[in-house]
Amino acid sequence: MISGRALRYFDTVARCRSLRQAAAQLHIAPTAISRQIDLLEHQLGAPLIERGPNGISLTAAGELLAAQAQRTIRDLERVQEHIAVLKGLRTGRVSLQVAEGVVAGLLAPALAKMGQRYSHLSFDIDIASSNQMVEALRRGDADIGLSFFMPRHDDIVPYASAELNHHAVVAPGHPLATASELSLHTLAKHRLILPHESYGVRQALERAAHRANVVLVPTFKTASLETQKALAINGAGVLVLPPMAVARECQLGDLVSVPISSSELEAARVDLCVYRHRQRSFATEACLSLLANALQTI
Incomplete structure (x- = not known):
């Protein structure tokens, strides 16, 4: 039977990809981790890790065990939490x-x-x-x-x-900053800063553009909100976001949010x-x- 200690040690190694870093996190000697991994490999009858000049990599069997280890450890933590609740903690x-x-x-x-x-x-x-x-x-x-x-x-x-309603978000000096409301046709004429297609806000925007017969081509495409905001603050283009996402920047005067016509773009x-x-x-x-x-x- 695989022990909980061995599973936790292996999980840490799988995440760190380094025996030394895993040992530092666990506050134990690297040799103690090596012994537990040797025991796991003996019990499972398959190598789990490969040591190389760039650190540790997992074998196919190691990848399978790593995925299961994460789930098992998390399940054990949930049980511990439930027991703590029973004890009034x-x-x-x-x-x-x-x-x-x-x-x-x-x-x-x-x-x-x-x-x-x-x-x-x-x-x-x-x-x-x-x-x-x-x-x-x-x-x-x-x-x-x-x-x-x-x-x-x-x-x-x-x-x-x-x-939440979508707004166009721009720098104070941007040509759209003084508008009271914007259409998708107007947005399409400007440089856009948008997230990747896997993001829900981008997908909603694409659906609205299709209905309005508008093509929105981003000049900048990034998943990082901080990168999006930095580009907009420097006047590089227009963001499409709920105001909540840029409330602090708007309060500081670094950005301005302008409503987009609710008849064209569904609420977020x-x-x-x-x-x-x-x-x-x-x-x-x-x-x-x-x-x-x-x-x-x-």
């Missing part, structure tokens, strides 16, 4: 995958409030596209997904949703989602409740 860890555009205006304030209420909870936060979130929720790599236009699936449950749906077939811990339930309340106030 308020501890746990929540893994979130979110769209970058919801961090400043929604996620950060909500989690700060949650930290004041439940000081022993911890959070893992990754930025991802909506399609990536669906897979992470299914694998158990994420407890919660928070994104624009999450794809609808039978096993992905929208816990709460809200709608923000979805807070979970995986239907996974029991939720106290920490996840508490986080969901707070984020759902925050969604109602944006």
Whole structure:
């Protein structure tokens, strides 16, 4: 039987791709990790890692075990959280995958409030596209997904949703900065800064452009919201985002947001989602409740 210690050691090695770095994270000697990996290879009857000049790589068997190890360790953590709740403790860890555009205006304030209420909870936060979130929720790599236009699936449950109108976002000196409302035809005449096609906001924009018989060709295409904002602040082009995503920059006067005609472009749906077939811990339930309340106030 594979021990929990060996599985955790191997999981750390698989993520670090280095025995020395894994040992430093685990605060043990590299030889202790090597012994556990040797034991795993003996039990499974297959090599799991290959050592090379550039570090460690996983064999095909190692890749399979690494994927299972992550799921098993996360499941054990959830059991520990449930036991802690039974003992009256308020501890746990929540893994979130979110769209970058919801961090400043929604996620950060909500989690700060949650930290004041439940000081022993911890959070893992990754930025991802909506399609990536669906897979992470299914694998158990994420407890919660928070994104624009999450794809609808039978096993992905929208816990709460809200709608935000799109705006064109530009530097104060941009020709569009003084407009009261913009059409997609007007946007098409300017240099655009848009996310990749895998992002829900981009997909909604493409659908609206098709209906309006407009072709929107981005001059700049990047998944990084910070890169998008930096380009817009420097006058490089026009963003299409809900105002919440650039609220701080607009307050500072670095950017200006102008509404896009609501008859042309549907509102951005923000979805807070979970995986239907996974029991939720106290920490996840508490986080969901707070984020759902925050969604109602944006």
